[in-house]
Amino acid sequence: MTEPALNPDLIALLRSPRTRSSLHVEGSELASPDGSERYPIVGGVPRLAGESYVGSFGRQWNRYDVARTEEDEATFEAKTGVAPREMAGKRVLDAGCGGGRYAKLLGDHGAEVLGVDLSSAVDKAAALCAGLPGVQIVQADLLDLPVVEEAFDLVFSIGVLHHSPDPRRAFAEIARRVRPGGRLAVWLYRRNTPPQEWLNTGVRALTTRLPARVLEPLCAGLGALGSVPVLNRTLNKLVNFSAHPDWTLRVCDNFDWWAPEHQSHHTLPELSSWFVEEGFENLVELRPMKSGRLYGWAYDRDLIIGSGVNVAGRKRLRP
Structure with a gap:
């Protein structure tokens, strides 16, 4: 099987996780200018971090085939407020790309996509996106994102940051990668009622x-x-x-x-405040695709387990 080709423009956006120096391709590695830092490239994927605490996701995304083009199109638009076709020619950061279904979707529509994930799901993502020269998959940590700042027209993270040991810090990291005037969209698990939280937390203490x-x-x-x-x-x-x-x-x-070791739940005011603190404006709550009077009533009262809080905003332009 042919190894996926590297995208030189997206590779140029990567930085050393340790020193923030630029990196260049030398054979099957990324190297710092003086050669003192080297990171392997395996399967067309630069490996700037190890799998760490996210092993369940590597198993999950490599084991289950979940890409469903029509459904993924609708989900992406609902959770980012942007139709995939609108991203043609735009530079996009998929923050927590998992098995790569949204990176592939955007690549199919002509976007230039950097997909970042900490887990070994990058192997599945790279295979899924093989043949799409505008997509580059990288294994790296969102808590210390080795990517240049203010480089992307759209940064999105769907169902990822709540699995970080520090979701607020991860949010700040990805927010800094949005260019002034660019868009950020984030979906996190919603905090449910206290009895639901107590019960599910108790069960997860066993299942994890x-x-x-x-x-x-x-x-x-x-x-x-x-x-x-x-x-x-x-x-x-x-x-x-x-x-x-x-x-x-x-x-x-x-x-x-x-399965995941970390899982945090959040409120809409909390997530919105993060956007404001990181310099975003024109915030909009993105409601779920599912509708109906009863569903809407339950959703607004935090009764639907597994539902989310979903916000998008525009990064303020500099004066």
């Missing part, structure tokens, strides 16, 4: 300690519950499990909820 070989069958069992209408409209408001119509996505969603 289970080996994947034990947890995955449990997630498949929850996937079966998710196919039963009376259960996926009632029981999953107490203990989270996916009701997605696609079996693979149900199981993957369940693993995504119960």
